[in-house]
Amino acid sequence: MxxxxxxxxxxxxxxxxxxxxxxxxxxxxxxxxxxxxxxxxxxxxxxxxxxxxxxxxxxxxxxxxxxxxxxxxxxxxxxxxLPKDGVLHPVQQAFVDKGAFQCGFCTPGMVLMTKELLEQHPHPTEDQIRHYLSGNLCRCASYPEIVQAVKLAADKVHI
Amino acid sequence: MKNFELVEPATIDEAVALLDPDDAGVRAIAGGTALMLMMKARLFEPVRLVSLRRVNGALRGVRENAGGGLTVGAMTTLTELERSPKIAAALPVMSRALHTLSNVRIRNVATLGGHLAHGDPHMDLPPILLTLGARVRAVSRRGERWIDIADLFVGYYQVAVARDELITEIDVPAQPAGVHTWYAKFAALSADDWPSVGVAVWYRTDGERIAEARVAVSAATEMPLRLAGAERALVGNAPTPQTFAAAADVAAEAIEPVADIRGTAAYKREMVRVHTRRALAQALHTGRAAR
The missing domain is CATH 3.10.20.30 (Beta-grasp domain)
Structure with missing residues (x-):
């Protein structure tokens, strides 16, 4: 070999x-x-x-x-x-602000997928958010807060 | 996973020279999403993987071909297909199916060539490409040939591509103006799961009657296949709910469903009946705008 x-x-x-x-x-x-x-x-x-x-x-x-x-x-x-000079990325901060997790195990993946989502759809609808993140599972079922965090991030992030 | 040899040729010629007609442990790898699952489960223990990522450029993209149809490079990712304006305009049934094919990360990496070469009966695009009349170009040291998509799938995870052949591109012919198409995907578990049943339909009307029809089923059966009986039940009849229901009955009775965690054989037969009927009805609302 x-x-x-x-x-x-x-x-x-x-x-x-x-x-x-x-x-x-x-x-x-x-x-x-x-x-x-x-x-x-x-x-x-x-x-x-x-x-x-x-x-x-x-x-x-x-x-x-x-x-x-x-x-x-x-x-x-x-x-x-993602953080720059010790400051969280706006998507990360939005997850903190909305408390969009419990155990946090899925959060890095959720944050990175949200970053790509906002590059594709800067102003996503709730349907687009749920569709895009359908391949990310949160076993604590923080989905409502995650959707809220993505919406907040979309308002803050200008790519 | 066990160790293996990973080679990364730069050209198609080099790649096919590294394949081996006599060794099932030698395979081409594109995105690798499907192959990696098999390797992690030890269903496939490669001796050598021939990565196509450095050949990429020669095998990527969607272009119009001389016949007015589209030619897709085998290394084109499913995300690129999903976002392709050419695919959306000419083959909307494909664009729509790609939105719910697995998830974004898999679509970002998986390629059309790999999707077809894998021969997994649960894939979404094979039944659609069966109804669209696609063909696949296979290249080896012996030369090249075109394989009609109807001849590509020969069994459970089995395709007509030889061990020393490489799929390089996929041709989809120009579709007749106003053709009605739909793909019904029924996922019994989560939304982005493999389908329990997939049904692709395609028909052309001439006046009040259906003049030509194609119906293909996947996931419920050991391989994606056309259902000639259901097609015959459509041709010559008006596109009415009665016609669709009759054709769906023929489709359901014609198949030999494969039971798995996504449904028993009896359940899948009923789901093929329901989703064939629904796909035929949905398709009627498509294709009004001639391409």
Whole structure:
């Protein structure tokens, strides 16, 4: 067997980084092991729940179904990369303001999907919000507050 | 997951040279969303994966072809298809289905070529492409050939693409003006789940009668397939609720439903009946504006 491990280079939350990975590792595994970033976390392991959401070249992907090797050369953003100078991203602040979580396990994924949603639909309707986030599960069922937070974020964020 | 060899060729020629006609452990990988599920479940343990991401540019995008239809590169993501103005204008039935196909993250990564090559009977686009009369270009070291979509699906997770072949593009012919189309997706569990039943319908009226009809079912059956009996029940008749109900009965009785967590065989048969009837009725409201 050739090619057991390889070095990949990518931009992670604005910083150029390298990582030694096995070809079978997923993106979420490498982010946790190599960079101690725990915001993207594996929950359903099937791409259904959204807890492992990572932005790759500005697009949300399921980090649990994405080979880390495919991140080579890409620009990655995790929830840890959203605050600027210690100030929460407006989407994060909107989730805090509306108390849009209980345990918080799904929140990083919800926040990153909301960021992509607002880039696609700066003024989303409630239907668009629920449709866009239908692939993000909140087991505490904070959905009403999450929808409120997305609406608040849409009012604050001007992309 | 076990270790394997991951190769990332830069051209189609290099990619097909790395495939192996004799080894089921060698496969092409595009977005990988479906293959990764199989690998994590150890249903598939690859020896070598031939990644197509560096070939990308040559295989991506939607363009008009010489016949007035659309040609879609196999590496075009489902999100790109969903947002394509060309698809929305010419094939609205496809755009609509893409909105509820899995979720945004999967659509951002999954590709049309992978969607077809996987041969999963629960995929949404195969029954639609069956009714639209699509064809698929497959390339190998031996040359290239076009596979009619009706010949592509040959069994449960089985397609007519050989192990050393690569799907490079998908052709969808120009559709007749005013054709009526609809895809009814019935998800028994959550909204973004795999369908329990998928029914795609396509028909053309000439005056008061249905002149030509296509009905395809998926998810309820071991593979997506056209239902010739239901199609015959439509042709020559007026597009009325009675005609639609009669054709739906034929569709329901013609299939051999596969039971799974999304329904028993008997339940799926009834759902095929209901959703064929509804799809035919919904389709009547489409296609008024000629392309």
């Amino acid at each position: 050739t090619d057991a491990t390889r070095t990949i280079r990518f931009t992670l939350n604005g910083r150029a980084v390298t990582a030694r990975i096995a070809v079978y590792e997923t993106l979420v595994e490498v982010l946790q092991r190599e960079f101690a970033l725990l915001g993207a976390r594996e929950s359903c392991a099937q791409g259904l729940c959204g807890c492992c959401t990572v932005l790759v070249d500005g697009t949300a992907v399921s980090g649990c179904l994405y080979l880390a090797a495919f991140a080579d050369g890409a620009e990655l953003v995790t929830v840890e990369g």
